[in-house]
Amino acid sequence: MQNDDQFIASGEPKSSIEKASFTWEAPSNIALIKYWGKTEPQLPKNASLSFTLSQSKTITTVSFTKLERPYETVDFTLYFDQVKQESFRPKIATFFKRIAQYIPFIHEYSLVIHTKNTFPHSSGIASSASGMAALALCIMQLEKALNPSLSEVYFNQKASFLARLGSGSASRSIEGPLVLWGKHDRIPQSSDAYAIKIPNAIAPIFSTYKDRILLVDKGEKQVSSTVGHELMVDHPYAEARFTQANKNLSSLLDAMETGNLARFIHLVELEALSLHAMMMTSSPYFMLMKPNTLAIIHHIWQFRANTNLHLCFTLDAGANVHLLYPENETEQIDAFINDKLLSFCQNKHYICDNVGFGARQLP
Ligand code: DP6
Numbered sequence: 001m002q003n004d005d006q007f008i009a010s011g012e013p014k015s016s017i018e019k020a021s022f023t024w025e026a027p028s029n030i031a032l033i034k035y036w037g038k039t040e041p042q043l044p045k046n047a048s049l050s051f052t053l054s055q056s057k058t059i060t061t062v063s064f065t066k067l068e069r070p071y072e073t074v075d076f077t078l079y080f081d082q083v084k085q086e087s088f089r090p091k092i093a094t095f096f097k098r099i100a101q102y103i104p105f106i107h108e109y110s111l112v113i114h115t116k117n118t119f120p121h122s123s124g125i126a127s128s129a130s131g132m133a134a135l136a137l138c139i140m141q142l143e144k145a146l147n148p149s150l151s152e153v154y155f156n157q158k159a160s161f162l163a164r165l166g167s168g169s170a171s172r173s174i175e176g177p178l179v180l181w182g183k184h185d186r187i188p189q190s191s192d193a194y195a196i197k198i199p200n201a202i203a204p205i206f207s208t209y210k211d212r213i214l215l216v217d218k219g220e221k222q223v224s225s226t227v228g229h230e231l232m233v234d235h236p237y238a239e240a241r242f243t244q245a246n247k248n249l250s251s252l253l254d255a256m257e258t259g260n261l262a263r264f265i266h267l268v269e270l271e272a273l274s275l276h277a278m279m280m281t282s283s284p285y286f287m288l289m290k291p292n293t294l295a296i297i298h299h300i301w302q303f304r305a306n307t308n309l310h311l312c313f314t315l316d317a318g319a320n321v322h323l324l325y326p327e328n329e330t331e332q333i334d335a336f337i338n339d340k341l342l343s344f345c346q347n348k349h350y351i352c353d354n355v356g357f358g359a360r361q362l363p
Contacts, residue, residue, distance in 0.1 A: 052176025054356025
């Protein structure tokens with residue numbers, strides 16, 4: 001049972017603030033063990049594990065101005081890339097509705113939100129994880145300004161908790177490099193309510209891992225995550241999938257603690273294909289890979305068989321391919337990617353990223 005009451009901001013603020021402005025950048029993340037299936041309110045059906053990224057991120061500034069009298073809902077204006085964005089309003093309004101009970105002080109302020117991403121909007125890369133995380137962090141910064149005694153642990157946990165209520169995977173975009181969201185037997189402090197940084201030491205090779213994102217399809221997602229998660233509700237294989245994910249998570253942590261790259265590769269690819277298998281076998285069914293996604297996968301397998309190098313792939317709920325590999329193999333693997341794989345990308349576009357260490361406040 002969750003105790004979400006711990007996240008309700010306590011009564012009277014210790015200090016009074018008329019005007020404040022905070023900027024945070026929050027990274028995107030790539031799941032190694034996938035979250036696919038949830039219950040209200042945004043609780044995962046299985047634990048998930050992700051690498052935090054470093055280059056793909058959202059930068060958000062929120063300016064708070066105290067109102068003369070409290071506003072019933074949350075008073076906000078949103079600018080994306082300097083342009084006022086009405087189309088993003090409903091999602092943010094729903095987010096505020098969900099989190100307002102935990103941040104009652106928010107009703108006393110008018111918010112102007114400026115947000116931008118370091119990756120192109122039409123890249124097929126979802127910005128909900130980094131976007132919700134950056135917004136949650138700006139709000140937490142106001143809470144911290146009102147109550148300066150908040151601990152760092154509480155700050156991060158509540159930021160993750162709030163971000164989760166906006167988008168499940170956003171809970172994993174606060175810290176890094178390896179983050180767990182969802183209760184899992186192996187890690188006693190894990191929780192369905194928020195994500196935590198993996199406390200156990202992982203082999204150093206993973207903290208400099210590369211992620212090259214091949215943009216096979218830059219269009220709108222064919223299946224939104226909301227629809228996707230719903231497809232798991234009556235899915236005939238759902239229970240087996242949730243059990244499999246939790247088991248894979250345990251095995252993956254073993255592999256990452258011992259630096260077993262072969263096992264890491266096996267489990268990461270198994271997770272990606274299992275996620276897509278769930279979508280191929282739901283009703284209605286979806287095929288989110290494109291012919292070029294499959295071509296890339298086959299080339300990777302062939303390359304591995306030929307070279308014994310440690311290049312592997314993972315997939316989100318779409319056609320783009322994340323290529324994961326250790327930094328010390330960059331030279332040969334980059335040459336192979338440039339030579340053989342870029343032709344499968346839309347306009348040869350890709351994003352170079354690597355494992356990162358979490359969100360940070362900007363001056
Ligand atoms: C396939 O976090 O986008 O990327 O909670 O509805 O916002 P909501 O879903 P979202 O789902 C992410 C699904 C995934 C796997 C993952 O990141 O774990």
